[in-house]
Amino acid sequence: MLPENHSFLIRGDDGQEYGPVDLGELRDWVKENRAGLGTDVRLDEPGAMWQPWQHYPELVALLAEVHVTSPVPGQPGLVIAPMGRRMAAFIIDLVLISILLTPIFVTLAIVFLPDWFVQYVVASSRTPFSFPDLPFAGTIVSDIIYDITVVGFFAGFCAAHGQTPGKALLRLRVVDQSGGKPSLMKSFLRGVVLIFSMNLFFIPLTYAFFNPQRRALHDLVAGTYVVEA
Helix, strand or coil: CCCCCCCCECCCCCCCCEEEEEEHHHHHHCCCCCCCCEEEHHHHHHHHCEHHHHHHHHHHHHHHHHHHHHHHHCCCCCCCCCHHHHHHHHHHHHHHHHHHHHHHHHHHHHHHHHHHHHHHHHEEEEEECCCCCHHHHHHHHHHHHHHHHHHHHHHHHHHHHHCHHHHHCCCCCEEEECCCCCCCCHHHHHHHHHHHHHHHHHHHHHHHHHHHCCCHHHHHHHHCCCEEC
């Protein structure tokens, strides 16, 4: 095996020669997806010939080490999103959803609330006063509409673009195990589990604070990761 301080030259996809670089710098290049299997390499010494990456055992070992320690298995160039920006993106998306739903909820209020106000006036004249419940039908309809909108919003944007508007604004994206945007089925499953977590007072979302890959329940079920864009 070559010594740790041995240097290599790398031939990039553009045909240009880069280096010389030692194993430490090559480790960083692999993490950034700038080099790896398929890359042409030669030793930094006179007369050395270009060889494929896998010709050198130490480079194969280096590649395996980086892949094993990568936060997204097999995707060393991806960086897990910090929780602060991820939470901020989530809040932005919820605000956008609320804005989208405002006309619908106003319409529901016009349909259902007049009867509630009548009940309130009648109840206020009685002793003891009993605050009337909000119309059951209106509450159920509004809950269903909200849940469907949340699932459609997150699933649609993730499947189409790999990121919601909030994530795009804060330079984050959702990827699957291959590093690409999730399929429609995975995005839909992720959205369903997300609304399930929200209806459980957001408690399942806190799991993201307790694992190194910052994956919440909906990420674990759908096989997704939230990473830097």
